Amino acid sequence: MAGRWSWMQMARSEKPVVAVDIGGTKIITAVFGGDGAVLSRIYCLTLAHEGPARVVRRLNETIGRAIDKAGLKKSQVAGIGLAAAAIIDINRGLVTEAPNLPRWHNVKLPSLIAGEFNLPVYMLNDASAAALGEHRYGAGRGLNNLIYITVSTGIGGGIVIDGELYNGTDGCAAEIGHMVIMVDGPACNCGRRGCLESLASGTAIGRMARERLAHGEKSTMRTLAGNNIEEVTSKTVARAARKGDVLALDVIHTAAGYLGIGLASLVNILNPQMIIIGGGVSSMGAMLLGPARKSMKAHAFKLPASTVRIVRPALGMDAGLVGAAGYARQMGSKTA
Amino acid sequence: MAGRWSWMQMARSEKPVVAVDIGGTKIITAVFGGDGAVLSRIYCLTLAHEGPARVVRRLNETIGRAIDKAGLKKSQVAGIGLAAAAIIDINRGLVTEAPNLPRWHNVKLPSLIAGEFNLPVYMLNDASAAALGEHRYGAGRGLNNLIYITVSTGIGGGIVIDGELYNGTDGCAAEIGHMVIMVDGPACNCGRRGCLESLASGTAIGRMARERLAHGEKSTMRTLAGNNIEEVTSKTVARAARKGDVLALDVIHTAAGYLGIGLASLVNILNPQMIIIGGGVSSMGAMLLGPARKSMKAHAFKLPASTVRIVRPALGMDAGLVGAAGYARQMGSKTA
Numbered sequence: 001m002a003g004r005w006s007w008m009q010m011a012r013s014e015k016p017v018v019a020v021d022i023g024g025t026k027i028i029t030a031v032f033g034g035d036g037a038v039l040s041r042i043y044c045l046t047l048a049h050e051g052p053a054r055v056v057r058r059l060n061e062t063i064g065r066a067i068d069k070a071g072l073k074k075s076q077v078a079g080i081g082l083a084a085a086a087i088i089d090i091n092r093g094l095v096t097e098a099p100n101l102p103r104w105h106n107v108k109l110p111s112l113i114a115g116e117f118n119l120p121v122y123m124l125n126d127a128s129a130a131a132l133g134e135h136r137y138g139a140g141r142g143l144n145n146l147i148y149i150t151v152s153t154g155i156g157g158g159i160v161i162d163g164e165l166y167n168g169t170d171g172c173a174a175e176i177g178h179m180v181i182m183v184d185g186p187a188c189n190c191g192r193r194g195c196l197e198s199l200a201s202g203t204a205i206g207r208m209a210r211e212r213l214a215h216g217e218k219s220t221m222r223t224l225a226g227n228n229i230e231e232v233t234s235k236t237v238a239r240a241a242r243k244g245d246v247l248a249l250d251v252i253h254t255a256a257g258y259l260g261i262g263l264a265s266l267v268n269i270l271n272p273q274m275i276i277i278g279g280g281v282s283s284m285g286a287m288l289l290g291p292a293r294k295s296m297k298a299h300a301f302k303l304p305a306s307t308v309r310i311v312r313p314a315l316g317m318d319a320g321l322v323g324a325a326g327y328a329r330q331m332g333s334k335t336a
Numbered sequence: 337m338a339g340r341w342s343w344m345q346m347a348r349s350e351k352p353v354v355a356v357d358i359g360g361t362k363i364i365t366a367v368f369g370g371d372g373a374v375l376s377r378i379y380c381l382t383l384a385h386e387g388p389a390r391v392v393r394r395l396n397e398t399i400g401r402a403i404d405k406a407g408l409k410k411s412q413v414a415g416i417g418l419a420a421a422a423i424i425d426i427n428r429g430l431v432t433e434a435p436n437l438p439r440w441h442n443v444k445l446p447s448l449i450a451g452e453f454n455l456p457v458y459m460l461n462d463a464s465a466a467a468l469g470e471h472r473y474g475a476g477r478g479l480n481n482l483i484y485i486t487v488s489t490g491i492g493g494g495i496v497i498d499g500e501l502y503n504g505t506d507g508c509a510a511e512i513g514h515m516v517i518m519v520d521g522p523a524c525n526c527g528r529r530g531c532l533e534s535l536a537s538g539t540a541i542g543r544m545a546r547e548r549l550a551h552g553e554k555s556t557m558r559t560l561a562g563n564n565i566e567e568v569t570s571k572t573v574a575r576a577a578r579k580g581d582v583l584a585l586d587v588i589h590t591a592a593g594y595l596g597i598g599l600a601s602l603v604n605i606l607n608p609q610m611i612i613i614g615g616g617v618s619s620m621g622a623m624l625l626g627p628a629r630k631s632m633k634a635h636a637f638k639l640p641a642s643t644v645r646i647v648r649p650a651l652g653m654d655a656g657l658v659g660a661a662g663y664a665r666q667m668g669s670k671t672a
Contacts, residue, residue, distance in 0.1 A: 097638065176604075176605060179515070183594070183597060192634070268515065269512060301526070
C-alpha cells in the first residue's frame, strides 16, 4: 500500500487520520496523511484469546506507535477510524458481540481509545468499511448500489445503497455470513447452525477437507500438512488445489457452491449492480469465483443474475483500512 | 375498504387513479377518488392457467368496468398503478417471469394496458406495493426502514430504506421468498429447491400436512377434507389448528420455524426497524407469528433481533392495492 488514494488528494489541506482494521487474527494500523500518503503502517497479531482488555491495550499501544512512526504528535491527527470484525451498535459506540473475538460483549471500544488519545474515534464493521472503501476508491466507484463480501476466517459483508453505506437501524446490518442456508447444517462460530459462514468460509473449507481426509480420501494435503490431518487449513487446501489435487479442488468447489447460494439470495433480495468478493479466501481467484458465479446463476432469478457483476476488490486486503480512514474523514467533517 | 386514506385527502384536488392488484389467484381492481374515497371495486379470478393473453384481456375489461362503475370517463383518470406478483424489470416495463403466473415471460404489461386506455401505467411488484402502502399509510408510517412480507400461495417481499421503496437495480429486489434456507430442500414454484417459499408458504403448509396424513398420522383434517387427503390445503390446516388439532398445530409450528429462520437472515442482513407480515396465511395470527418470532430470535444476532418489531399489516389485504394507487400518484407527479 505504497500509493496515494485520489480521494485523499482531494483533501490535501486536511490533517492526517489513523485507520485501524481489527480482525480475528490480525490488527493493521496505518496513518494516512492529508495528501493520501501512507505515513506509517503497523501490523500485529490480535491474539484474541487473551480477551478484550489486553487487545484494547495492544490497540492503544499500536495507534500510539503508528502516530510516532509517522513523525506526528496526537494533536496533529484529525481522528481515528476503527473497522472491527464485530456486531456493532453504532448509535451507542459498542462492540456488542463478535463471533471471532471471544469474550467481547458490550465493549465500549471507541471510548476506550478516545480516552487514551483525546481524539474523535469512529467505529464501523470491518466489512462495511471495506464496502465503503471499494465504493469510494475501488472497484465500485460511481455505482448506485453494491455488496462487499469478505470471505476469510469468517464471512462478513457491507452494503451500499443509493451511493451511501447502509448501516441499518443499529449499525449492524450486512451480517451476510449469518444467513442460514442449511437448516440444521454445521455448527457456526456464532453459536447457531447452517449459516453461510459455516459452509463457505476459510474455517469451513479447512473443516470439510479434514473431515474427508479423516474418512480416508486420498490427497496431497496429507503430506503438505506433515501427515497431521489436524494441521490442514484452507491455506493447505488452496496450495494443494493449485497443484491439481482432486480432493482439494472438490472441497473448494463445494464451498463455492454454497457461496453461490448465498450470493443468489442476496441477488434476489437486493438486486445489486455489483458484488465484490474480498478476504483471504478470495485470493483463490477463479478456482473459487468460477463455480460460485455458476451456482449463483443457478439459484437466482434470471434478471438480477444477469445484471450483477461479481468481481475482486480493487484495493485488495486494504479495502477495510482505506474505508475506515474515509469513514473517519466523512464523520469528522459531518461533526465539525 | 370503505374508508378514506388520509394521504389521498391531502391530494383532494387530484384526479382519481385506478389501482390493480394481480395475484396468482385473484385480481382486485379499484378506483380511488382524488379525495381518497373508493369509487368502485371489482374482484375477479386470475385464472392464470389460461395464459397471459387472456389474463391481459380480463385485466383491460375489468379496469374499463371499474372506471364505468365509478361513474367516470377514461379522460377523468390520472393513471393506473399495477401491483403484480412477478419479477418485474421496472426500467423496461416488463413482467420477466412469475413463479405463480405460468407462461408469463417478458410480457410488456404496462404497454398492453396503456394502449387500451391511453393513460400512464406504472407497474411494480405486489409485495413492494404493499410495503409502500404500509409505509405511507399503514403500520410503518414515519419509519426509516422496514420489510413487508406476504405469506400466501407464495412468499413475496418489499423493502423500504431511508423512507423510500427500494426497488434495486432492475426493480426486482425483495424476492424474499426465494432465499435458499435449506440446500437441496423441497422443490419450489420457481424451479429451484429449498427456498423459504417452499418451506413456509401456504403451498408448503398444505404439502407438509398432506405428506404427514399420507404417512398415517391422525388428524381431524382428514374429515374436514371429506376423507380426501389431496383436498387438504393450508386453509384446512388453519381450521383444524384453531380447534386444537395436534398435527395441524405441529405443521404450522414447523412452517413458522422456517419463516423465523428467513426473518433472522433478513434481520441480520438489513437490521430493520420493523417487519410487517401480511398475506392470507398471516391471518393465522399468533399461531404462526408466535413461533416465527421465537425462531427469529434464536437465529439472529441479539442487537438486531431486539430492535425489530414483527407486526401484522394495518391495511390488511388492501396494502398492495393502496400501495399501487400511491405509486401511480407518486410517479405521476414525478413525470408531470
